[in-house]
Amino acid sequence: MRQVTILGAGLVGSLLAIILRKRGYEVTLYERRPDMRSASISAGKSINLATSHRGWKALELAGLKQEMEALAIPMYGRFLHQADGNTAFQPYSKNNEAIYSVSRGELNKKLMTLAEQHGVKIFFEHKCTHVDIPANRLHFELPGKVEKTVQADLLFGADGAFSALRDSYTHLSRVNCDQNYLEYGYKELCILPGKNNEWLMEKNALHIWPRGNYMLIALPNTDGTFTCTLFMPFEGEVSFAKLKTEEDVTAFFDKQFADAKALMPGLLDDFFTNPTSALVTMHINKWHYQDKSALIGDAAHAIVPFYGQGMNAGFEDCTVLSGLMEKASPRPSPKEREVLSKEIADDLDWGWILKEYERLRKPDGDAVADLALNNFIEMRDKVADPKFLERKKIEKELGKRYPDQFVSVYEMVSFSHTPYSTAIQCVQAQDKLLKRIMDAGDFFMNMEKGSFGNTLGTWITEYHNEVQQLDFGNEA
Amino acid sequence: MRQVTILGAGLVGSLLAIILRKRGYEVTLYERRPDMRSASISAGKSINLATSHRGWKALELAGLKQEMEALAIPMYGRFLHQADGNTAFQPYSKNNEAIYSVSRGELNKKLMTLAEQHGVKIFFEHKCTHVDIPANRLHFELPGKVEKTVQADLLFGADGAFSALRDSYTHLSRVNCDQNYLEYGYKELCILPGKNNEWLMEKNALHIWPRGNYMLIALPNTDGTFTCTLFMPFEGEVSFAKLKTEEDVTAFFDKQFADAKALMPGLLDDFFTNPTSALVTMHINKWHYQDKSALIGDAAHAIVPFYGQGMNAGFEDCTVLSGLMEKASPRPSPKEREVLSKEIADDLDWGWILKEYERLRKPDGDAVADLALNNFIEMRDKVADPKFLERKKIEKELGKRYPDQFVSVYEMVSFSHTPYSTAIQCVQAQDKLLKRIMDAGDFFMNMEKGSFGNTLGTWITEYHNEVQQLDFGNEA
Numbered sequence: 029m030r031q032v033t034i035l036g037a038g039l040v041g042s043l044l045a046i047i048l049r050k051r052g053y054e055v056t057l058y059e060r061r062p063d064m065r066s067a068s069i070s071a072g073k074s075i076n077l078a079t080s081h082r083g084w085k086a087l088e089l090a091g092l093k094q095e096m097e098a099l100a101i102p103m104y105g106r107f108l109h110q111a112d113g114n115t116a117f118q119p120y121s122k123n124n125e126a127i128y129s130v131s132r133g134e135l136n137k138k139l140m141t142l143a144e145q146h147g148v149k150i151f152f153e154h155k156c157t158h159v160d161i162p163a164n165r166l167h168f169e170l171p172g173k174v175e176k177t178v179q180a181d182l183l184f185g186a187d188g189a190f191s192a193l194r195d196s197y198t199h200l201s202r203v204n205c206d207q208n209y210l211e212y213g214y215k216e217l218c219i220l221p222g223k224n225n226e227w228l229m230e231k232n233a234l235h236i237w238p239r240g241n242y243m244l245i246a247l248p249n250t251d252g253t254f255t256c257t258l259f260m261p262f263e264g265e266v267s268f269a270k271l272k273t274e275e276d277v278t279a280f281f282d283k284q285f286a287d288a289k290a291l292m293p294g295l296l297d298d299f300f301t302n303p304t305s306a307l308v309t310m311h312i313n314k315w316h317y318q319d320k321s322a323l324i325g326d327a328a329h330a331i332v333p334f335y336g337q338g339m340n341a342g343f344e345d346c347t348v349l350s351g352l353m354e355k356a357s358p359r360p361s362p363k364e365r366e367v368l369s370k371e372i373a374d375d376l377d378w379g380w381i382l383k384e385y386e387r388l389r390k391p392d393g394d395a396v397a398d399l400a401l402n403n404f405i406e407m408r409d410k411v412a413d414p415k416f417l418e419r420k421k422i423e424k425e426l427g428k429r430y431p432d433q434f435v436s437v438y439e440m441v442s443f444s445h446t447p448y449s450t451a452i453q454c455v456q457a458q459d460k461l462l463k464r465i466m467d468a469g470d471f472f473m474n475m476e477k478g479s480f481g482n483t484l485g486t487w488i489t490e491y492h493n494e495v496q497q498l499d500f501g502n503e504a
Numbered sequence: 505m506r507q508v509t510i511l512g513a514g515l516v517g518s519l520l521a522i523i524l525r526k527r528g529y530e531v532t533l534y535e536r537r538p539d540m541r542s543a544s545i546s547a548g549k550s551i552n553l554a555t556s557h558r559g560w561k562a563l564e565l566a567g568l569k570q571e572m573e574a575l576a577i578p579m580y581g582r583f584l585h586q587a588d589g590n591t592a593f594q595p596y597s598k599n600n601e602a603i604y605s606v607s608r609g610e611l612n613k614k615l616m617t618l619a620e621q622h623g624v625k626i627f628f629e630h631k632c633t634h635v636d637i638p639a640n641r642l643h644f645e646l647p648g649k650v651e652k653t654v655q656a657d658l659l660f661g662a663d664g665a666f667s668a669l670r671d672s673y674t675h676l677s678r679v680n681c682d683q684n685y686l687e688y689g690y691k692e693l694c695i696l697p698g699k700n701n702e703w704l705m706e707k708n709a710l711h712i713w714p715r716g717n718y719m720l721i722a723l724p725n726t727d728g729t730f731t732c733t734l735f736m737p738f739e740g741e742v743s744f745a746k747l748k749t750e751e752d753v754t755a756f757f758d759k760q761f762a763d764a765k766a767l768m769p770g771l772l773d774d775f776f777t778n779p780t781s782a783l784v785t786m787h788i789n790k791w792h793y794q795d796k797s798a799l800i801g802d803a804a805h806a807i808v809p810f811y812g813q814g815m816n817a818g819f820e821d822c823t824v825l826s827g828l829m830e831k832a833s834p835r836p837s838p839k840e841r842e843v844l845s846k847e848i849a850d851d852l853d854w855g856w857i858l859k860e861y862e863r864l865r866k867p868d869g870d871a872v873a874d875l876a877l878n879n880f881i882e883m884r885d886k887v888a889d890p891k892f893l894e895r896k897k898i899e900k901e902l903g904k905r906y907p908d909q910f911v912s913v914y915e916m917v918s919f920s921h922t923p924y925s926t927a928i929q930c931v932q933a934q935d936k937l938l939k940r941i942m943d944a945g946d947f948f949m950n951m952e953k954g955s956f957g958n959t960l961g962t963w964i965t966e967y968h969n970e971v972q973q974l975d976f977g978n979e980a
C-alpha cells in the first residue's frame with residue numbers, strides 16, 4: 029500500500045489521518061506550528077466551531093462521535109441582543125435540531141491525540157515552503173532556518189487557506205485561481221463564567237448582537253466561558269481603525285454591547301492583545317495532481333465564516349473521499365500490475381479516486397463559498413433594507429403554510445447531507461418564487477383578502493417540482 | 505539619490521531602466537534568462553509586437569524613437585484571408601494611421617544594449633525566487649542552484665506575468681488577486697522570404713486567417729520573414745490536442761491555410777519543435793509597497809494579446825511614472841529632512857509617486873485587460889452571430905455618417921493616448937446607442953425610408969454628449 033503524507037495537523041488533516049489509518053495506511057503528518065498540546069500558544073484568532081450534520085457524519089465515520097460529544101454544547105437557535113436592550117430567541121429548526129459549539133483548540137488537540145493513538149506520526153514545527161508537484165517532493169523550513177526535504181508518495185494538502193500545496197499548484201500551467209478578502213476583520217474576545225463556573229448567559233444558543241454593518245457573536249464553551257467574535261470593517265466610520273485607545277473601546281462597548289461588556293472583565297486586554305484577523309475566500313480549479321496529491325478542506329475552498337460551514341465542509345470532504353475509497357476498484361488488472369510499482373498495484377486506484385473527488389466535490393466547494401459570502405452580504409447590506417425584511421417575513425410564512433414544499437435552505441445546509449451545490453440551486457428557485465410573489469403586491473394583504481386565488485398554490489407547486497428535479501445525493 | 509533595482513530585462517524593464525538612468529539614477533537589472541544577444545535561445549514563443557501610439561510615446565520619451573523605427577514595419581490594416589480563398593484589406597484608420605510590426609527579440613536586444621550604453625548594469629541568469637517585501641530583500645537562484653540575496657532600495661518588478669514580486673505581494677495580508685487562463689493556446693510559426701529576401705505577401709499589413717474559433721495571424725519582419733501565430737483551443741473538435749501527427753498538421757493546414765502553408769517550408773519542424781503556449785489574464789489590487797517597490801508592465805496587468813496592447817500598456821506605465829516624477833515634490837521640507845535618510849531626503853518623494861502611480865494606473869490596467877478579453881470573446885463566439893455582424897455593419901455606417909461623433913474605439917486605443925478606462929466607458933456608451941438603434945428595427949431600411957426622422961440624430965447627439973463628459977486625459 030502507498031505511504032500517505034498529510035500537510036497540516038489541523039482539524040481536517042488530523043481527521044483524514046485517522047480515517048486513512050483505520051484503512052491500514054501508514055500516515056505521517058507535518059504541522060507548521062509547535063504542538064498546541066504542550067506549548068501554550070493561544071493565538072487569540074479562534075472563532076468557535078458550529079458543528080452540524082456534515083461534521084458529525086465524518087466524526088462518526090472515524091468512530092469519534094461519542095468522544096467529541098463530550099466537547100460539544102448544543103445550540104438550538106440564535107439568541108439576539110438588540111441595540112435597544114431587547115432580546116429574542118430564534119430556533120434553528122422546526123424539529124428542535126441543534127448546531128454544536130466546539131472549541132477549535134480543544135477539538136484539534138483531541139483529534140491529534142487520537143491520531144497518534146491510532147499510530148499516526150506527527151512532526152511539528154515543519155513549515156512547508158513549497159512542493160515540487162511532479163516530483164511530489166516537499167520542502168520544509170524547521171526552526172533555526174534548517175531546511176529539510178521529504179519525498180511524498182500520496183500527498184494531501186490539509187494546510188488551510190494559505191496552503192503550500194495550493195500555492196504550488198497555482199504555479200502550474202493553466203491553473204485558474206483567485207483570492208478575495210472582505211473589507212471586514214474579526215477579533216476574538218471572551219466572556220467569563222460565574223463564580224461556580226456557571227454560564228452567565230443562555231448556554232444552549234448562539235448569541236448575536238447584530239448592529240447593521242458590524243456584529244458581535246458568542247458561542248458557549250464547556251468550561252462556562254463564551255468565545256466571542258467581533259466582526260467589523262477594517263476602515264471607515266465604525267471600524268477597527270477607529271478604536272485606537274482604551275477609551276475608544278470602552279465607550280464603543282458601553283454604547284453597543286453593554287450587556288456583553290458587563291461579562292467581559294478582560295475586554296481591554298483581549299482587544300489590544302488579540303490580533304485583528306482578515307477573512308478570505310479562495311478558489312482554485314485544480315484540486316488534485318494525477319494519483320499523487322490533492323487539496324482538502326480550506327486548502328481547496330477557503331471560505332468566510334458566516335454560514336458556520338468551514339469545518340463542516342472540510343469534514344464532508346473526508347466523507348466523500350472515504351466513500352470513493354469504498355467504490356474504487358480494489359485491484360488493477362493483471363496487465364496493469366505489470367507496469368505499476370508494487371506499492372501502487374497493491375493499493376486502490378488513487379488516480380481514479382482523486383479525479384472523482386475533484387469532479388464531485390469542486391462544485392460543492394464553490395457552492396459553500398457562495399452561501400457563506402451571501403450570508404455576509406445579507407448581514408452587511410440588507411438588514412436595513414425594507415424589501416429584504418419583507419421577503420424574510422414572507423419566507424417564514426411560506427415555511428409555516430407549506431412545510432413540505434418550502435424547506436428552509438439554512439436547515440438543508442445545517443441539518444442534512446444535501447450537496448451544497450443543490451442548496452444553492454434551491455436558493456435560486458426560491459429567489460424566482462419570491463420575486464413572483466413580491467411582484468404581485470402585498471403578500472399578507474393578498475392572503476387576507478384571498479385575492480391570490482389558487483395562484484399561490486400553483487406557484488408553490490411549480491417551485492416544488494423544480495426543486496424535486498435537483499440532485500439531493502443519497503438523501504433524496 | 506536612491507539606488508534602483510529592476511527585476512526583468514524584458515521590454516518594459518529595459519525601457520524603464522533607460523528612463524530612470526537618464527534622470528540620474530543608478531540602475532541595476534536582474535534577468536532570469538541568459539543574455540539573448542549572445543546565447544541563441546529562440547524559444548519559439550514569440551508573438552510579434554504591434555507598436556502603436558502609446559508605445560511610440562514612451563520610446564520617444566526615452567529618446568529611442570528613431571532607432572526603433574529602423575526595426576519597425578508599418579501595418580496600415582488587416583489583410584484577411586478567407587476560407588474560400590478570397591482576400592480583403594481593412595484599413596485600421598480613416599487617416600492612414602498604422603500600427604508597427606516589431607520583432608520582440610530584436611527590440612529587446614536593442615533596448616538592453618542601449619540601457620548598458622547608458623550605464624545600466626545587467627545581471628543575467630538571476631532567477632528571483634521571492635522577495636521579502638517589508639525588508640525589500642531579493643532572493644535569487646543562479647545556475648548550479650547557487651543562492652544569492654540582494655538588498656534593494658527602490659525596486660521595480662518588470663518581470664512579467666509570472667513576476668516574483670507580484671507573487672510575493674499576493675502573500676501579504678488582504679491582497680486580492682486572480683489568474684485566469686483561456687482555454688486557447690498559441691504556437692509560433694514562420695513564413696519565409698523569397699530568393700532575394702523579399703516579402704512574399706503584402707508587407708504593410710497584419711495578415712489574418714479568421715476561421716471562427718481559431719485563427720492564424722502573420723506580422724512582417726524587416727528580414728522578409730513573417731512571424732505567424734496560430735491561436736486554437738487546447739482541446740476539442742478542432743484543437744492542438746487533435747493535431748498529433750505530421751499527417752494531421754499537413755491535412756489541417758492544406759484545408760484551412762493553403763496559401764500560408766505554401767510559404768511555410770518549415771511548418772512541420774516549427775509545429776512540433778515550438779511549444780504550445782498558454783494565455784493568461786492576471787489582476788492584483790496591490791501595485792506598490794510604501795516607497796519601496798512597485799509592479800510595472802505584465803507583472804501588474806498580464807493580458808491576452810487580442811488587442812495588440814500588451815507592450816503598449818507596459819510602455820505607457822513608464823510614461824505615467826515619468827510624468828509623476830515630473831510632478832513630484834522635488835525635496836522634502838527641512839522638517840522632513842531631519843527624519844529621513846540622506847538618500848531618501850535627496851530624492852523625489854517616491855512614496856507619493858508610487859501611490860499616485862497605482863491610483864492612476866490600476867483602472868487602466870483593468871480596462872486594457874477587459875478590452876483584450878472582449879476582443880477574444882468577439883472572435884470566439886460572435887463572428888458567426890448574425891446580430892453581431894449586423895451591429896458591426898451599423899457601426900461602420902455610423903462612423904461614415906457621423907465621423908466627429910462616432911469615433912472608433914479601436915482607433916482611440918491604438919492611435920491616441922486616451923486612458924484605457926475611458927475607452928471602456930466609450931464602449932459602454934456605444935453599446936447603449938447600438939441597442940437603441942437595433943431595438944428600433946432594420947437600421948438600413950429605416951435609413952432608406954427616412955423613417956428615423958430626427959430620432960437617430962438625437963440619439964447620436966445624446967451619445968456624443970455622454971462621451972464628451974468622460975476623462976480624455978491630456979488629449980481632451
